[in-house]
Amino acid sequence: GAGVSQSPRYKVAKRGQDVALRCDPISGHVSLFWYQQALGQGPEFLTYFQNEAQLDKSGLPSDRFFAERPEGSVSTLKIQRTQQEDSAVYLCASSPRTKAGELFFGEGSRLTVL
Amino acid sequence: QKEVEQNSGPLSVPEGAIASLNCTYSDRGSQSFFWYRQYSGKSPELIMSIYSNGDKEDGRFTAQLNKASQYVSLLIRDSQPSDSATYLCAVNSPGDYKLSFGAGTTVTVRA
Numbered sequence: 001g002a003g004v005s006q007s008p009r010y011k012v013a014k015r016g017q018d019v020a021l022r023c024d025p026i027s028g029h030v031s032l033f034w035y036q037q038a039l040g041q042g043p044e045f046l047t048y049f050q051n052e053a054q055l056d057k058s059g060l061p062s063d064r065f066f067a068e069r070p071e072g073s074v075s076t077l078k079i080q081r082t083q084q085e086d087s088a089v090y091l092c093a094s095s096p097r098t099k100a101g102e103l104f105f106g107e108g109s110r111l112t113v114l
Numbered sequence: 115q116k117e118v119e120q121n122s123g124p125l126s127v128p129e130g131a132i133a134s135l136n137c138t139y140s141d142r143g144s145q146s147f148f149w150y151r152q153y154s155g156k157s158p159e160l161i162m163s164i165y166s167n168g169d170k171e172d173g174r175f176t177a178q179l180n181k182a183s184q185y186v187s188l189l190i191r192d193s194q195p196s197d198s199a200t201y202l203c204a205v206n207s208p209g210d211y212k213l214s215f216g217a218g219t220t221v222t223v224r225a
Contacts, residue, residue, distance in 0.1 A: 033211075033212065040122075040217070041217050041218075042118075042202050042215035042217045042218050043158065043202070044215070045213070048211045048212060050211075055211060056212065091157060091158075098211075099206075099211070101163065102148075102163065103158075103160065105157035105158050105159070107156065107157050108157055
């Protein structure tokens with residue numbers, strides 16, 4: 001895979017359901033970020049992994065949000081008991097560096113909570 | 115106050131004209147600055163990075179940085195319809211892993 005791959009691309013959930021969003025970064029990229037982008041807004045930082053270590057989760061909006069990257073490659077963002085305000089595009093980005101700079105974004109997972 | 119501020123637009127320019135986009139940031143210690151382009155329904159892609167005061171040119175794009183004024187801009191010369199997109203300004207502070215993004219400026223190039 002040449003780029004960052006995210007799945008599912010679209011997810012509709014009923015309020016209260018749990019969802020899991022997957023990110024497959026570019027091979028060899030040590031840094032992985034999750035961002036949330038609401039309509040008409042810029043991406044908002046959620047969490048950062050350096051290999052398998054979650055170094056920053058300060059942007060996660062509540063304890064309903066959980067992310068993991070157990071083997072330092074694929075990452076999953078899980079949202080429990082979804083609420084309507086969770087509706088957004090969830091972007092995953094990876095970088096070969098440990099310092100913020102050029103991010104390679106996936107196409108995103110659009111979550112709609114009814 | 116948001117960390118990174120941009121005029122939301124939309125900015126409409128005729129084909130062949132110069133599009134000028136502005137961005138201000140609040141953290142005076144910020145050191146790295148980026149412009150990302152995002153087509154409708156697509157993901158952001160990096161088009162320019164700048165780290166030092168002054169101008170940096172890459173093809174039809176010029177980024178300008180003024181750290182004293184906490185201001186970074188992007189000029190698009192000879193604008194083409196394919197430049198129609200939202201342009202996101204992103205800033206990184208030292209010791210921080212993440213980029214902080216502005217809300218974006220939407221540019222429409224009229225043929």
